[in-house]
Amino acid sequence: YSLFAEKPKWTSTVVTYRIVSYTPDLPQSRVDEIVAKALSLWSEEIPLSFRRIRFGTADIEIGFARGAHGDFHPFDGPGNVLAHAFPPGPGLGGDAHFDKDELWTDGSRLGINFLYVATHELGHSLGLSHSANPDAVMYPTYGNGDFRSFRLAWDDIEGIQELYGKKSNE
Ligand SMILES: CC(C)C[C@H](CS(C)(=N)=N)C(=O)N[C@H]1Cc2cn(c3ccccc23)CCCCCCNC1=O
Numbered sequence: 001y002s003l004f005a006e007k008p009k010w011t012s013t014v015v016t017y018r019i020v021s022y023t024p025d026l027p028q029s030r031v032d033e034i035v036a037k038a039l040s041l042w043s044e045e046i047p048l049s050f051r052r053i054r055f056g057t058a059d060i061e062i063g064f065a066r067g068a069h070g071d072f073h074p075f076d077g078p079g080n081v082l083a084h085a086f087p088p089g090p091g092l093g094g095d096a097h098f099d100k101d102e103l104w105t106d107g108s109r110l111g112i113n114f115l116y117v118a119t120h121e122l123g124h125s126l127g128l129s130h131s132a133n134p135d136a137v138m139y140p141t142y143g144n145g146d147f148r149s150f151r152l153a154w155d156d157i158e159g160i161q162e163l164y165g166k167k168s169n170e
Pocket residue numbers: 079080081082083084085116117120121124139140141142143
């Protein structure tokens with residue numbers, strides 16, 4: 001695993017998130033559930049919890065956009081870069097953007113598995129950079145495994161626990 005320079009991390013024990021825009025590929029309620037699931041995969045391993053807010057400014061703002069969308073990382077159409085997320089910090093820090101030009105799917109063999117990519121992006125939002133381990137969710141490329149039943153790899157867990165420590169109830 002690898003962390004970002006200066007090892008940015010959230011210092012509060014409760015991190016807020018807000019889903020500010022959606023994709024036409026999946027029902028909004030399903031997107032909400034998948035985001036909550038991706039966050040829980042990480043929060044199961046660390047003493048950090050997430051609270052969803054529907055209005056106002058959240059630590060982690062999640063949305064779908066295509067092309068240029070207000071940050072210095074315009075998306076590139078279908079394929080290629082699927083999404084990006086910023087390391088912990090104010091403003092854009094922690095935010096996760098998903099390329100609206102991808103076909104976002106849920107359990108299908110077609111398209112891009114939203115749960116897998118959301119878990120990867122939220123790993124960045126929490127302070128993880130990329131892993132050299134092809135089994136890790138934080139591996140830099142998509143398409144190395146079966147996304148319908150993936151789990152965090154040990155490498156992912158060791159990385160997030162280096163930043164935030166282990167959950168105390170173990
Ligand atoms: C790991 C992801 C969930 C998130 C990362 C983006 S990020 C910022 N969050 N680390 C991602 O999108 N990686 C590209 C990397 C990539 C693979 N190729 C590319 C061709 C062009 C540009 C990028 C790529 C080869 C062709 C396959 C293109 C489809 C799959 N794309 C990828 O795997």
